[in-house]
Amino acid sequence: MAVHAHPDDESSKGAATMARYAAEGVEVLVVTCTGGERGDILNPAMDRPEIKAHIGEVREQEMARAREILGVRQSWLGFVDSGFPEGDPLPPLPEGCFALEPLDVASEPLVRAVREFRPHVMLTYDEKGGYPHPDHVKCHEVSVEAFEAAGDPERYPGTGEPWQPLKLYYHMTFTKERLTALHSAMEQAGLESPYADWLTRFEDESFENLWDITTKVTCGEYFETRDKALLAHATQIDPNGVWFVCPLDIQREAWPTEDYHLARSLVDTELPEDDLFAGIREKVSF
Structure with a gap:
């Protein structure tokens, strides 16, 4: 189970991992916390009034296509996108948005989803949310809450039979090590790298992983x-x-993996790992 804040997050973080496991016969569920209703249109070709007027419906349709491409299942928690606050001072978050929901309210449908789907592994973001979007931070909070609560019969009554996932991972997608490797590989190939500006961000401690x-x-x-x-x-x-400047053959040569931090584990495993199910395959039957 991969828990994400908005539609499109599942395709920018851990998508190749999910596609690989799905192709190998693992059942994969993406849980999307919000509908992305307050997301900006970032593709100029799609920046049209009729799309803006129905952005929630459009993003739902986009998610349907993406999950089909990845070969995964997907469900919605049904919360409203908080938007990304910008300015100085920052504006207040909109009333009723996901980030302002009490933890138990925001976590209940995810606990229900965990108890219904019964995952062995969960994927989510770290405390910073991967980047400081309020919905990403909230996604981290509800994912940790669900991981810890879903197996406890005393918690969240009425949401199904208890189920305890065995491992919880954080996405480590935009790391300095990966971006440096891609940057160097592109320069060695005589190509202009798009990663130089990204790498300067790591000089700011707030961007450190x-x-x-x-x-x-x-x-x-x-x-x-x-x-x-x-x-x-x-x-x-x-x-x-x-996203598409670095050729795929260079990516596969310079950094052929998607990377994670094992945040919780209820099974024995040796680090480093090359499999999200390390320690689980020996414990359970798929």
Whole structure:
């Protein structure tokens, strides 16, 4: 189970991993916390009044295409996008949005989803949310709450039979190590790298990753599938944007994995890992 804040997050973080496991016969569920109703249109070709007027419906349709491409199931928690506050001072978050929901209210439908789907592994963001969007931070909070509560019969009564996931991971997608490797590989190939500006951000301590990489999942052969899923989110992803500047063969050579931090584990495993199910395959039957 991969828990994400908005439609498109599942395609930019861990998509090739999910596509690989789905192709190998693992049942994969993406849980999307909000509908992305307050997301900006980031692809100029889609910046049209009729799309803006129905952005929630459009993003739902985009998510349907992306999940089909990835070969995964997907469900919605049904909360309202909080938007990304900008300005100085920052404006208040809109009333009724996901980020302002009490933890138990925001977590209840995810606990229900965990007890229904019964995942062995959960994926989410770290305390910073991957980046400081209020919905990403809230997604972290409800994911940790659900991981810890779903197996306790005393908590969240009426949401199904208890089920305890065995491992919880944080996405480690935009790390300095990965961006440096891609940047160097592009320069060595004589190509202009889009990563120089990204790397300067790591000089600001607020952009430093909180956690070390513990787990690298080899999934380079699914990078093309990942990119197709990204492009399905046409309002959010510019096909001429930075996501697609680095050629896939360079990516596969320089950094053929998607990376994670093992945040919780109820099974014995040796670090570093190359499999999200390390320690689980020996414990349970799939």
